[in-house]
Amino acid sequence: MQKIQKDYMLQNDTMDTHKKLTIGLFGFGVVGEGLYKVLQQTPSLNAAIRKVCIKDPTKKRNAPDELFTTDADSILNDPEINVVVEVINETEPAFHIVSTALKNGKDAVSASKKMLAEHLPELLALQEETGRSLLYEAAACASIPVIRNLEEYYDNDLLHGIKAIVNGSTNFILTKMFEEKLDFKSALLLAQQLGFAESDPKLDVEGYDALNKWTLLLNHAYGIVEKPSSIIFTGIQNIQLQDAVVAGEKHSSIKLVAQAQKLKDGGVAAFVIPQFVKQEDHLAFVKNEYNGVVIESGFADKQFFYGKGAGSLPTASAVLSDISALRYQYKYEYKKLYHHRPHELATDVFLRVYVSFDNLSYIPKDRFEWLEEWHAQEERKYLVGVIAFNELKENNWWKENNTSLILAPEPVIEDIELRKLRKKSLELAGII
Numbered sequence: 249m250q251k252i253q254k255d256y257m258l259q260n261d262t263m264d265t266h267k268k269l270t271i272g273l274f275g276f277g278v279v280g281e282g283l284y285k286v287l288q289q290t291p292s293l294n295a296a297i298r299k300v301c302i303k304d305p306t307k308k309r310n311a312p313d314e315l316f317t318t319d320a321d322s323i324l325n326d327p328e329i330n331v332v333v334e335v336i337n338e339t340e341p342a343f344h345i346v347s348t349a350l351k352n353g354k355d356a357v358s359a360s361k362k363m364l365a366e367h368l369p370e371l372l373a374l375q376e377e378t379g380r381s382l383l384y385e386a387a388a389c390a391s392i393p394v395i396r397n398l399e400e401y402y403d404n405d406l407l408h409g410i411k412a413i414v415n416g417s418t419n420f421i422l423t424k425m426f427e428e429k430l431d432f433k434s435a436l437l438l439a440q441q442l443g444f445a446e447s448d449p450k451l452d453v454e455g456y457d458a459l460n461k462w463t464l465l466l467n468h469a470y471g472i473v474e475k476p477s478s479i480i481f482t483g484i485q486n487i488q489l490q491d492a493v494v495a496g497e498k499h500s501s502i503k504l505v506a507q508a509q510k511l512k513d514g515g516v517a518a519f520v521i522p523q524f525v526k527q528e529d530h531l532a533f534v535k536n537e538y539n540g541v542v543i544e545s546g547f548a549d550k551q552f553f554y555g556k557g558a559g560s561l562p563t564a565s566a567v568l569s570d571i572s573a574l575r576y577q578y579k580y581e582y583k584k585l586y587h588h589r590p591h592e593l594a595t596d597v598f599l600r601v602y603v604s605f606d607n608l609s610y611i612p613k614d615r616f617e618w619l620e621e622w623h624a625q626e627e628r629k630y631l632v633g634v635i636a637f638n639e640l641k642e643n644n645w646w647k648e649n650n651t652s653l654i655l656a657p658e659p660v661i662e663d664i665e666l667r668k669l670r671k672k673s674l675e676l677a678g679i680i
């Protein structure tokens with residue numbers, strides 16, 4: 249009996265892993281051309297690109313002319329094509345391509361984090377309705393297999409927290425500000441010259457790109473389905489060289505950290521904000537254009553993933569892995585969303601923050617729970633204090649007027665702890 253079952257499984261395995269994948273590719277830029285090259289080097293995959301849809305038919309391509317089309321429908325309506333790979337750089341057309349592919353009975357692979365984050369609820373519903381698979385490992389941290397690990401390995405109950413550097417451009421700029429003492433503008437210019445930042449760097453520098461990735465990862469970590477706009481975030485646009493000096497004095501560096509922390513009441517505090525990272529922290533090791541993810545789980549303690557978060561071949565390798573997973577009908581089950589009680593974003597917490605500013609009149613200092621440090625003599629003034637999460641969620645003073653807000657290491661203070669601390673300070677002051 250056992251032998252029969254084993255033989256059947258082997259036979260089935262062989263069948264599935266040899267499922268022929270006929271790919272319709274959208275986009276032949278950094279990622280699309282990378283995928284074309286990578287597929288040529290992996291003949292065992294039994295996957296072939298049948299057509300590539302691009303926008304500009306006059307551009308010279310490093311592939312045979314007959315492969316290209318500008319007619320999206322010729323791919324989306326081709327019954328021979330069973331996998332659509334979407335790696336274009338326009339959000340709404342990308343959503344149209346992916347949703348039509350699923351509706352037309354095809355599996356889809358995408359790298360378009362902005363599109364995926366903004367349309368996550370619709371895409372979840374479409375996967376349910378059509379039963380087709382949509383995979384997007386490349387959309388978060390490119391070559392680091394973080395989505396599939398969160399999906400398959402970490403049980404919700406045991407996932408205490410996750411913090412990550414998910415944007416290579418900002419990490420490159422911050423590394424140069426630290427190690428070569430470049431000011432922000434010079435570091436950004438260098439990143440652009442080396443191809444690590446776009447000519448319009450707003451999406452990266454102001455934190456939007458990291459936010460989109462975090463929206464996706466929060467879903468796979470905790471079953472949270474939120475619009476990116478409901479997650480509190482900022483980028484590195486206001487960080488000053490002087491902040492880097494203060495960080496050095498505190499034996500820390502500054503990183504744009506995306507963090508989610510499970511609270512005692514089951515809620516999840518999540519945000520994307522620059523943070524002081526201590527020298528011994530795993531994330532301090534993540535430099536230049538690299539990405540890193542630290543997952544803290546019960547019993548296993550901390551685990552650290554490190555790798556390239558962008559670039560032609562590293563990103564294509566994640567797309568390739570998704571294509572390969574489709575051979576055996578792999579789908580995200582969204583276990584944390586559908587099979588567990590999904591978590592909700594918490595707001596009832598406090599954060600320990602450092603704020604540097606040009607003029608005190610820009611800072612509502614009365615709205616801090618308390619202040620721990622106060623440096624008013626320097627040209628660039630700063631304070632360290634504790635503030636309610638909601639104060640940052642509901643106001644923008646901390647992103648304006650050249651004000652720079654950086655979280656302290658271990659920044660989250662839960663309400664209960666805050667009360668204890670308050671009590672302790674009152675006791676110390678001899679009041680109670």
Ligand SMILES: NC(=O)c1ccc[n+]([C@@H]2O[C@H](COP(=O)([O-])OP(=O)(O)OC[C@H]3O[C@@H](n4cnc5c(N)ncnc54)[C@H](OP(=O)(O)O)[C@@H]3O)[C@@H](O)[C@H]2O)c1
Binds near residue numbers: 360362
């Ligand atoms: N680059 C990375 O390292 C990286 C990493 C992770 C994720 N991603 C994501 O992957 C996607 C692609 O990035 P990329 O860097 O490869 O972009 P890219 O180099 O700018 O290439 C974009 C490609 O999409 C094509 N395109 C644009 N609009 C189209 C449309 N409506 N129909 C058909 N083709 C269209 C363009 O056609 P033409 O060639 O004719 O202009 C071009 O080939 C983006 O969503 C990006 O966020 C990129």
